[in-house]
Amino acid sequence: MTDEAIESNSVEFGTRFVTVDGKQIKLQIWDTAGQESFRSITRSYYRGAAGALLVFDITRRETFDHLVTWLEDVRKHANPNTSIMVLGNKNDLDSKRQVSREEAERFAKENDLFYLETSAKAANNVEEAFVKTTEDIYHKIKAGIFDVSNQSNGVKLGPLQGGSSLPAAGSAGGGGGCC
Template sequence: MSSYSYLFKYIIIGDSAVGKSCLLLQFTDHRFQTVHDLTIGVEFGARMVTIDGHQIKLQIWDTAGQESFRSITRSYYRGAAGALLVYDITRRETFQHLGTWLEDARAHSNPNMVIILVGNKADLEDKRQVPREEGERFARERGLLFIETSAKTAMNVEDAFTTTANKIYEKLQQGVFDARNELNGIKIGPQYNAGAPPGQKTVDLSKQSKQGSSEEGGCC
């Protein structure tokens, strides 16, 4: 697990019980737990992905959604290259709170941090309260990536993380991120080829694959 070209640090944010921990568990362990305890503070997971022939280690911090832990969450924005901003498509209030989460993230993070808006629990279509088009519009107007997922069925879970990684890698190649400054949420790994520094190639964003650590019960 130590042989990677880059490490990208992620943070997962959003209200309690939207499925943040379920998404992390599905991505890292390919499994789903029906019942979870409430996340207290911050939890951690990691997994390797391949982008443009490079092994990339994703270091993912899963944060508590409760207001009482917001100050802890804020400290993890610093030094994050990517963020998953998650809401529950079956609970409109979690969508209505996105503006506050986004404002918080942008106030405390690197301005180049890549943020993907994730509408989770897409398997519960009969209980949907937030139309897909509304999520897409919110993301488009604020310059975010967008995807709908189901941590329960694994639908688009892989894509949520790898699409974000592809965008970070693209920015790295364009020189937007300086990999030598770890405050950007990127760390050069032991496999890094010093003869091919960032900025020399452009990643093919069409190369995307498919497919968490405790959260309040009912996440999917």
């Protein structure tokens, strides 16, 4: 897996490759670290996003409380079919927890979202978060929920090594590759 990242004014951009159903899918990732100063910029990122990861710190309740605002922004500015996952980060610091797993799971369930606890420091479930989100997007593409001919959905077809392709919904395959 190749990853690359660049940082610009505290907004990080990176790419990551995830394999789903034997296909390499390239993700473009924009990370604002939840900074309020980037909220107006972030809204423009949502317009072209097929997926969003909303991350809060389980040891800081205020970050959980801000999820409502971030979720409203995603739902207002993104495609209605955008795959959204809520991540409770720092599960390696369980003794300092201010938000219970049950509370976070309830929030996710009430809002029809995926929920996963992670630790960026210990690398717990980080890859899993990207894989689950990518799998959900991939299944939406295969089901025809995302129109791959319309790049404003956040999905761009491109060639893959070996000529692999992602079949469009109802097709037996075709030229190009995914994402």
